[in-house]
Amino acid sequence: MDLGLDDLTVTIDGRDLVDRLSLSVSSGEIVGLVGPNGSGKSTALRCVYRALKPSAGIVRIGGDDIWRLPLRDSAQRVAALTQEGGADFDFTVEEVVALGRTPYKRGNDPLTDSERELCARAMNQMDVLDLAHRGIMDLSGGEKQRVLIARALVQEPSILILDEPTNHLDLRHQIQLLGHLRRCGLTVVIVLHDLNLAAATCNRIGVLSKGHLVASGAPREVLTRELIAEVFGVSVFIVSHPITGNPQILFTLTGDDMQPPVASNP
Numbered sequence: 595m596d597l598g599l600d601d602l603t604v605t606i607d608g609r610d611l612v613d614r615l616s617l618s619v620s621s622g623e624i625v626g627l628v629g630p631n632g633s634g635k636s637t638a639l640r641c642v643y644r645a646l647k648p649s650a651g652i653v654r655i656g657g658d659d660i661w662r663l664p665l666r667d668s669a670q671r672v673a674a675l676t677q678e679g680g681a682d683f684d685f686t687v688e689e690v691v692a693l694g695r696t697p698y699k700r701g702n703d704p705l706t707d708s709e710r711e712l713c714a715r716a717m718n719q720m721d722v723l724d725l726a727h728r729g730i731m732d733l734s735g736g737e738k739q740r741v742l743i744a745r746a747l748v749q750e751p752s753i754l755i756l757d758e759p760t761n762h763l764d765l766r767h768q769i770q771l772l773g774h775l776r777r778c779g780l781t782v783v784i785v786l787h788d789l790n791l792a793a794a795t796c797n798r799i800g801v802l803s804k805g806h807l808v809a810s811g812a813p814r815e816v817l818t819r820e821l822i823a824e825v826f827g828v829s830v831f832i833v834s835h836p837i838t839g840n841p842q843i844l845f846t847l848t849g850d851d852m853q854p855p856v857a858s859n860p
């Protein structure tokens with residue numbers, strides 16, 4: 595299912611946190627959003643998973659304005675891993691994962707056998723099956739993150755929204771998760787701070803700066819020295835990955851690479 599943001603604008607207290615953001619994501623495509631802290635990435639995503647109503651513009655999923663759909667319908671199409679987490683209650687891991695089925699249930703309907711299998715499969719994919727009976731509150735940051743991703747997967751969405759999903763994940767689990775996204779065929783919008791991971795994962799990358807989309811395209815077109823200096827204020831070197839050819843960003847920690855970002859609002 596495709597996703598489109600048309601002139602999405604979020605204005606709060608007179609400030610445009612997101613300003614006329616337009617982005618289209620084809621069915622099965624993985625699009626990354628990158629940008630400095632406070633550039634509007636999470637705010638834009640919140641409009642897609644219906645946590646925040648845009649001040650102007652439209653979010654289309656499969657051609658429908660998401661804000662005009664019944665909540666149950668949009669929850670069957672879009673699942674999100676948010677920065678807020680949503681694991682602040684004393685449920686077991688398997689109970690939290692089962693919550694992903696809520697858009698398909700009425701009242702206290704129990705899970706069907708096939709839904710139980712779906713939950714077990716997602717927990718296995720996210721490597722949390724052996725934690726099934728543990729309390730979510732007692733898990734490590736990375737374990738909790740993987741449980742919440744499993745919950746999003748059992749929602750069986752067509753569109754997956756992931757806000758910094760690699761937070762807390764060790765290298766192996768980062769690769770497992772992003773590799774799974776590459777293979778699963780879902781339409782994905784993902785915020786990543788690690789530009790190398792973004793280059794490895796995304797078909798296209800959109801760069802946000804001060805609420806504006808300042809670049810978008812294939813990783814190799816977008817992640818240039820010039821763009822990174824302009825938007826992030828860091829002077830980097832870019833090499834090609836020896837196997838995939840994806841851009842890999844190299845930097846030092848001497849401080850000599852830092853400069854003020856100069857990206858301005860168009």
Ligand SMILES: Nc1ncnc2c1ncn2[C@@H]1O[C@H](COP(=O)(O)OP(=O)(O)OP(=O)(O)O)[C@@H](O)[C@H]1O
Pocket residue numbers: 606611629630631632633634635636637638
């Ligand atoms: N409800 C709100 N009221 C006022 N300002 C807000 C609100 N939500 C976000 N902001 C501000 O909007 C700007 C964009 O925030 P947002 O969380 O979208 O940035 P981000 O690009 O996701 O940042 P980060 O990389 O730090 O997660 C920030 O300056 C933030 O302080």
